[in-house]
Amino acid sequence: MTVPLPTIQILSVTVPVEAICRRLGACGAATPVQRHAVEALLPAIQTALPAKGSYALRTIHWVSEDQVQLEGGDVIQSRNVAKLLQGNDLAWFSAVTVGSRLPDLARQAMAKGDGTNALILDAAGSECVEEAMNWLQAMATRQLLSRRLALDSRRFSVGYGDWALSDQRLYFQMLPMEQMGVRLGPAFLMEPEKTITAIAGVRKIR
Numbered sequence: 001m002t003v004p005l006p007t008i009q010i011l012s013v014t015v016p017v018e019a020i021c022r023r024l025g026a027c028g029a030a031t032p033v034q035r036h037a038v039e040a041l042l043p044a045i046q047t048a049l050p051a052k053g054s055y056a057l058r059t060i061h062w063v064s065e066d067q068v069q070l071e072g073g074d075v076i077q078s079r080n081v082a083k084l085l086q087g088n089d090l091a092w093f094s095a096v097t098v099g100s101r102l103p104d105l106a107r108q109a110m111a112k113g114d115g116t117n118a119l120i121l122d123a124a125g126s127e128c129v130e131e132a133m134n135w136l137q138a139m140a141t142r143q144l145l146s147r148r149l150a151l152d153s154r155r156f157s158v159g160y161g162d163w164a165l166s167d168q169r170l171y172f173q174m175l176p177m178e179q180m181g182v183r184l185g186p187a188f189l190m191e192p193e194k195t196i197t198a199i200a201g202v203r204k205i206r
Helices: 017-025 032-047 080-084 100-113 113-145 164-173
Strands: 008-010 051-063 069-072 073-077 090-097 150-153 195-204
Touching: 017 032, 017 113, 032 080, 032 100, 032 113, 051 113, 069 080, 080 195, 090 113, 090 164, 100 113, 113 150, 113 195
Parallel strands: none
Antiparallel strands: 008 051, 051 069, 051 090, 069 073, 090 195, 150 195
């Protein structure tokens, strides 16, 4: 049986300044002007947080080369996911969102003709949601260990590799996505856009 945790307010997410600067620098380091602009926007970025997250566990019935069957009969068709979950007892399904405030700030900056700040705010949203997922996974690792369950540090997301984007529906079946303010669009794209889902393996400690 799937038992989602209550929605979690991720209060301890620190704005990952270095990661934002790396994203802005693309193939190299961010310019001094870009770094100064990032630092100037830190109060606005921090105010747009915290993030929200939740996770749930599903029992794995079997894993083949390119499929995973979960309790309840759901089947994930993906070699990438099958390889990730091989040898695990459970699948960890997680979702994190930083909401709509950062994307809204980015759009407002662009509407004012401030492309630099728009780019920074967009990069901040992407990096903050990844940092929030890292935080959620670290928290889940500690919680599950107390139940003699080991959460793999590796994770994989819907829409990457050969995992069909349509499987986002699984997260909306298992997790309180709507209570987190997340909607699923007709093309299986999530809104707000700075929302990510992930899967990882969990082994019973015997």
